[in-house]
Amino acid sequence: MxxxxxxxxxxxxxxxxxxxxxxxxxxxxxxxxxxxxxxxxxxxxxxxxxxxxxxxxxxxxxxxxAPLSLAEFEDALAMRLMIETEALRAAIRLGGDDWAASIVSTLYALKLQADRQAATPDISELEQRHHAFHRALLAGCGSPWMLEFFERLYTANERYRIPALLASDGRGGRDIQAEHSALAEAVLARDTEKALALLVAHYQRTAEVIRGKMAAKEKHGA
Amino acid sequence: MxxxxxxxxxxxxxxxxxxxxxxxxxxxxxxxxxxxxxxxxxxxxxxxxxxxxxxxxxxxxxxxxAPLSLAEFEDALAMRLMIETEALRAAIRLGGDDWAASIVSTLYALKLQADRQAATPDISELEQRHHAFHRALLAGCGSPWMLEFFERLYTANERYRIPALLASDGRGGRDIQAEHSALAEAVLARDTEKALALLVAHYQRTAEVIRGKMAAKEKHGA
DNA sequence: AATTCCATAATTTTCGAAAATTCTGGTTGT
DNA sequence: ACAACCAGAATTTTCGAAAATTATGGAATT
Known part of the structure; x- marks a missing residue:
């Protein structure tokens, strides 16, 4: 390298x-x-x-x-929902066995790391596997440009999510692994509407946490 | 610089x-x-x-x-339609007087250059004004990320459109300026459905020309 | 006191050469 | 004939210093 x-x-x-x-x-x-x-x-x-x-x-x-702002966070979130719902819809329609198998494997790898988080809080490894799982969900969409934009928006979102994650002691009453499992299950069952609803809910819940953090920080900073 | x-x-x-x-x-x-x-x-x-x-x-x-291919062209086109229809819809909903005025001015500047094209075929200036007009249509959408993706896809498309333009002697029976004028008119009248239909038709017509050129070239190269 | 000016320092930008790596064509060995 | 190998050439990558520009702080001026 x-x-x-x-x-x-x-x-x-x-x-x-x-x-x-x-x-x-x-x-x-x-x-x-x-x-x-x-x-x-x-x-x-x-x-x-x-x-x-x-x-x-x-x-x-x-x-x-590059500066962070609540406005940019909301913009990136809205675009994410637009791009990812479309990508997931296409992936469910077009994805083959390889696609489905990689969802299973990345979900499993994510779960392994999440279970060992309490012992060794290696945020880097957890984050990589989280990214890989969400990428795997969409990878079957068949559109390189859609995946490119997914990557950009995922990264943009990470800048807001990671600091919020590091600052929060617990996981705020959420069972994120359960959300991932339910999402994967709906996708693999090719239940498009349910999968889209779960994806949107997953992101909206995370967004709510981040909005809380940012509001607190803005009050603190001002 | x-x-x-x-x-x-x-x-x-x-x-x-x-x-x-x-x-x-x-x-x-x-x-x-x-x-x-x-x-x-x-x-x-x-x-x-x-x-x-x-x-x-x-x-x-x-x-x-970066390599060119028919597959990438189709992918970029599909994404363009997705992003730009959404952006135009938002711009028509949210755009203010500045936005509307810049549509008028960029359309006018584009028309001036198009009229003098026969005499001085300055593809660079024409292309800049064409880009500026299409950017102006969407600029009111209020989403920096959407505009960012528009720029990427516009450029990706340019790589296919410009060579096709340079290779073709005439304009293939199309009155492109009329298409632009009609599109601007519908947008300024805030007639969302008509504007979207005209935008899609505009791109589909151009795409048809490019598909023709690429099919011809692939046959030639093979 | 406020402003302009200037010298100095800090920083970015660019070059030219050195280091590292890949490519090429021919030679050797089987 | 053919593959493996090697030296030399071509190319990319990196460095260290020079050039260009911006930032800073204090003196001179109003």
């Missing part, structure tokens, strides 16, 4: 996890120190992240972490 | 206009010659274009022009 790829992965993860403050400048000297490399690979990574809307840049003034 | 920005603009335009063969390697030495700059700004531009799916890259094997 090249240094530019390491820089991309590291920066991406650190931005999504909230390691940098939203809107803060990303100075090359600091990043070079942090990731142990020169400017070239860092600038390449930053340019990619800029195209993905995770960082902003202004000519000759360098790069900044 | 920095060299990296010039490189980005130049590469983007050259790729969209078909100046490079689809799938062909983009060697840094050649690009440095072509655009008159060193490797650094070129690599930054290429990384951005990679994130936008206009170029592909493989570790230590450099960059290539």
């Amino acid at each position: 090249t240094l530019a790829q390491k820089a991309y992965n590291g920066l991406r993860q650190d931005i999504v996890r909230g390691a940098f403050d939203s809107g803060s400048p990303l100075r090359l000297a600091e990043l070079g120190e942090r990731y142990g490399m020169g400017f070239s690979p860092l600038r390449e990574a930053l340019n990619r992240l800029q195209a993905e809307r995770l960082v902003t840049s202004e000519s000759l003034r360098g790069f900044r972490v | 920095t060299l990296a920005q010039k490189a980005y603009n130049g590469l983007r335009q050259d790729i969209v206009r078909g100046a490079f063969d689809s799938g062909s390697p983009l060697r840094l030495a050649e690009l440095g010659e072509r655009y008159g700059m060193g490797f650094s700004p070129l690599r930054e531009a290429l990384n951005r274009l990679q994130a936008e799916r206009l170029v592909t890259s493989e570790s230590l094997r450099g960059f290539r022009v």
Whole structure:
């Protein structure tokens, strides 16, 4: 793996996890120190992240972490529901055995990690498997562009969800694994309407938690 | 403007206009010659274009022009219809006077350029104004993510449309300006259903031309 | 006190060369 | 004939320094 790829992965993860403050400048000297490399690979990574809307840049003034806002969260959520309901509908219609099997396997892997979370709170591994499960649900839709947009919106959402997750002590009375299982079951049974309803409910519930966190933070910050 | 920005603009335009063969390697030495700059700004531009799916890259094997295919064209078209009908519906519902005024002005500017096309066939200026008009139609939708996806899909489509446009001598019995005018009129009258129907028809007609060109080329290439 | 100006510092951007890796064509060995 | 191997060439990737630009803080001016 090249240094530019390491820089991309590291920066991406650190931005999504909230390691940098939203809107803060990303100075090359600091990043070079942090990731142990020169400017070239860092600038390449930053340019990619800029195209993905995770960082902003202004000519000759360098790069900044893209700002977070409640408005953007709501926008990304609405687009997610639009894209993902359409993708899930198509996947249920078109998906073959490989698609169905990968839903089963990613759900199982997610459950394994979720069960061991209490002991070893490895947020990174849990998050990867969560992403993989949701990707698997939609992968059968047959549209590369739809999946591309799913990835973008999933990442955009992660920036709001992960900090809320880390800040919350418990899981707020939710059995998220049960939600995932029910969703997978409906999808595998090709019950389109039920699956869509469960997907929307799943996201709306998470959104409610995040809205609460953001309202609390805005009051605190102001 | 920095060299990296010039490189980005130049590469983007050259790729969209078909100046490079689809799938062909983009060697840094050649690009440095072509655009008159060193490797650094070129690599930054290429990384951005990679994130936008206009170029592909493989570790230590450099960059290539992203391949074209009929399947990708159809996928991008379907997504465009989905995103743009939703965006236009929202814009008609939410758009204010500024939005409406910019539709009028971009349509007028497009018409001026279209009228002088016969004399000075400046495809670049015409294309810019065409893009600006379609952007103006949707700009009132209030969703940055929807507009972001519009831009991506517009560009993806351009790679198929521009070569077809350049290859065709006439405009194939279509009065494209009339289509634009009718579309703008319906939008400004806030006649949602009529506007959506005209938008879809506009794209489907263009798609038909492009499908013809691609079928001809595939037969020729095979 | 407020503003403009300037020198200095900090930072981004770009280059040119070095390092690392892949590609190519010919040679050797079977 | 054919595959494996190797040296040399071509190419990508990275670094370190130079060039260009912006930011900072204090002195001079109104």
